[in-house]
Amino acid sequence: MKEMFYNRPKPLHIKGRVYKFGDNINTDIIYPGKYLSITTEREEMARHCFETVYPEFLKIAEPGDIIVAGRNFGCGSSREQAATCLKYFGISAVVAESFARIFYRNAINLGLTVVIAPGISKKLEHNDIIEVDLKMGIIISKKNREELKTIRLPSSVLEILSAGGLVPYLRKKLGVEQ
Amino acid sequence: MPTIAEKILARAAKRDQVKTNEIVMAKVDVAMSHENADVVIRAFKEIGLKKVWDPERIVIIFDHRIPAESEKSAATHKRIREFVKTQNIKYFYDMREGICHQVLAEFGHCRPGEILVGTDSHTTTHGAFGTFAAGIGGTEMAGVWSTGEIWFKVPESMKITVHGKFKEFISAKDLILFIIGQLGSDGADYMAVEFHGSTISEMTIASRMVLSNLSMEMGAKVAFILPDEKTISFVRERTKKEFTAVLPDRDAQYARSLDVDAASLRSQIACPHAVDNVKKVREVSGLKINQALIGSCTNGRLEDLKVAASIIEGKNVHPDVRLLIIPASRRIYLDATKAGYIETLVKAGGLVLNPGCGPCLGAHQGLLAAGERCIATTNRNFQGRMGSSDAEVYLASPATVAFSAIKGEITEPC
Ligand code: SF4
Numbered sequence: 001m002k003e004m005f006y007n008r009p010k011p012l013h014i015k016g017r018v019y020k021f022g023d024n025i026n027t028d029i030i031y032p033g034k035y036l037s038i039t040t041e042r043e044e045m046a047r048h049c050f051e052t053v054y055p056e057f058l059k060i061a062e063p064g065d066i067i068v069a070g071r072n073f074g075c076g077s078s079r080e081q082a083a084t085c086l087k088y089f090g091i092s093a094v095v096a097e098s099f100a101r102i103f104y105r106n107a108i109n110l111g112l113t114v115v116i117a118p119g120i121s122k123k124l125e126h127n128d129i130i131e132v133d134l135k136m137g138i139i140i141s142k143k144n145r146e147e148l149k150t151i152r153l154p155s156s157v158l159e160i161l162s163a164g165g166l167v168p169y170l171r172k173k174l175g176v177e178q
Numbered sequence: 179m180p181t182i183a184e185k186i187l188a189r190a191a192k193r194d195q196v197k198t199n200e201i202v203m204a205k206v207d208v209a210m211s212h213e214n215a216d217v218v219i220r221a222f223k224e225i226g227l228k229k230v231w232d233p234e235r236i237v238i239i240f241d242h243r244i245p246a247e248s249e250k251s252a253a254t255h256k257r258i259r260e261f262v263k264t265q266n267i268k269y270f271y272d273m274r275e276g277i278c279h280q281v282l283a284e285f286g287h288c289r290p291g292e293i294l295v296g297t298d299s300h301t302t303t304h305g306a307f308g309t310f311a312a313g314i315g316g317t318e319m320a321g322v323w324s325t326g327e328i329w330f331k332v333p334e335s336m337k338i339t340v341h342g343k344f345k346e347f348i349s350a351k352d353l354i355l356f357i358i359g360q361l362g363s364d365g366a367d368y369m370a371v372e373f374h375g376s377t378i379s380e381m382t383i384a385s386r387m388v389l390s391n392l393s394m395e396m397g398a399k400v401a402f403i404l405p406d407e408k409t410i411s412f413v414r415e416r417t418k419k420e421f422t423a424v425l426p427d428r429d430a431q432y433a434r435s436l437d438v439d440a441a442s443l444r445s446q447i448a449c450p451h452a453v454d455n456v457k458k459v460r461e462v463s464g465l466k467i468n469q470a471l472i473g474s475c476t477n478g479r480l481e482d483l484k485v486a487a488s489i490i491e492g493k494n495v496h497p498d499v500r501l502l503i504i505p506a507s508r509r510i511y512l513d514a515t516k517a518g519y520i521e522t523l524v525k526a527g528g529l530v531l532n533p534g535c536g537p538c539l540g541a542h543q544g545l546l547a548a549g550e551r552c553i554a555t556t557n558r559n560f561q562g563r564m565g566s567s568d569a570e571v572y573l574a575s576p577a578t579v580a581f582s583a584i585k586g587e588i589t590e591p592c
Pocket of ligand 1: 241242277278279298300474475476534535538539556557
């Protein structure tokens with residue numbers, strides 16, 4: 001594979017700055033429908049994250065940031081671009097109170113780390129620095145060293161995520177890896 | 179005792195029974211994509227297999243951007259057509275047939291008891307046939323194209339029971355908007371919804387599809403109508419394939435139940451910018467509108483056009499309103515033409531667009547300017563979805579939209 005989109009194994013420990021959103025952030029907000037004709041150019045997708053409703057994201061957010069959100073993140077359309085654009089922008093993880101199911105699956109399949117952490121959105125602010133430890137299932141806030149519990153992924157699903165997504169996972173499983 | 183979801187997953191995983199929350203590998207019966215097949219093709223190529231697992235189980239339907247609104251989309255269509263040819267994909271519906279969810283039903287691809295996955299969130303629509311039908315993303319579909327299998331977490335089930343007869347001009351759309359308003363946009367997250375009760379068994383297949391279609395907007399993974407004689411004869415007329423209808427056990431366990439009285443229901447409307455921001459139409463009546471849209475995979479079927487035509491017959495669409503009509507499929511377009519509905523709507527000032535998604539997802543045709551307001555029979559009113567992020571979209575039944583189009587403002591039927 002030419003690019004490093006999938007085949008980077010996922011680190012199980014992520015540190016980054018918080019970029020915060022509220023509840024019910026739908027995939028039309030994350031990736032506007034008018035750009036759905038971009039189906040394969042992933043760098044281009046990354047230039048349109050949140051563009052219509054939260055245009056400031058593109059100015060303020062930086063690669064490595066961790067999105068922290070409320071309930072039902074990624075609801076609505078199944079467009080995979082919503083997960084791809086975040087991954088390609090360089091978002092290192094999305095942590096939310098809960099996720100809508102298709103976005104959640106898309107993220108795992110693309111190797112974008114998603115973490116469910118009930119109660120998280122009340123505890124963290126924009127620009128907080130946090131550490132996400134997937135193995136231990138905890139999030140540590142640097143501000144007050146507070147530890148928050150996360151809901152751990154089933155092991156079979158974590159295997160897909162830590163392989164870097166479904167493509168490298170299947171390449172290995174089906175024996176097509178060179 | 180098992181629900182429908184548990185029974186179908188057990189069968190698809192070749193197991194006697196499955197438990198809530200366990201992860202199972204299920205064999206897929208039908209795998210549907212639309213123009214986002216382009217995303218799937220790319221991921222499929224990255225996985226690296228030469229041939230798809232079963233070209234007779236993959237269905238591809240063009241509907242989201244038809245005819246191509248840009249050179250980019252035209253190129254997407256072309257790439258997919260080429261892939262269809264080289265892989266011998268058996269069921270390919272180019273842009274002439276209509277919206278994917280309607281086309282799947284019309285051509286007999288949704289069968290009771292089967293597993294259907296689609297790269298479209300409203301794939302829940304096919305639960306109306308007793309199919310375990312769920313939306314997935316493009317990369318995941320590439321996995322299905324490669325292996326014919328997919329993992330599912332066995333969902334909890336919710337039982338929604340509806341009894342009573344609707345008042346005049348009240349329909350399935352009002353019912354499901356009311357339910358979404360009650361449960362919220364994540365009220366059924368990850369769950370399998372089952373609709374029970376006399377109101378549902380009396381419904382037409384078209385109305386049942388409205389319920390399953392919109393259940394996605396409360397987070398449902400799948401949304402079943404119990405298959406009955408109506409279902410079986412609808413499906414039998416459209417396919418020669420054998421299937422086994424599955425029903426829940428009488429004493430099936432539900433994580434949540436809801437009872438609704440259909441008789442007391444008034445017209446409902448989802449207000450900007452969330453599908454669960456549901457009010458009674460009369461609470462917002464009088465708001466001026468610029469556009470009215472009757473169509474989509476939610477309400478673009480013959481009975482919807484019939485109701486609209488009967489309301490609009492002999493009247494004119496308000497001069498300040500653009501009324502867009504989008505039959506959900508070519509079949510429906512032809513039937514509505516034959517029945518005279520199209521003529522009635524066009525005479526009144528309606529504009530008929532080709533069967534497809536049209537402006538529903540904001541890709542092209544009939545977008546909104548800043549400050550404009552649209553009332554639509556579609557299923558999503560998210561900010562910025564149908565054009566400007568300063569426009570408003572209200573979701574309602576075909577009857578409410580038709581009355582509103584004549585009056586130029588949001589209007590309660592009757
Ligand atoms: S009509 Fe709208 S909701 Fe239905 S498939 Fe098309 S874009 Fe999606």
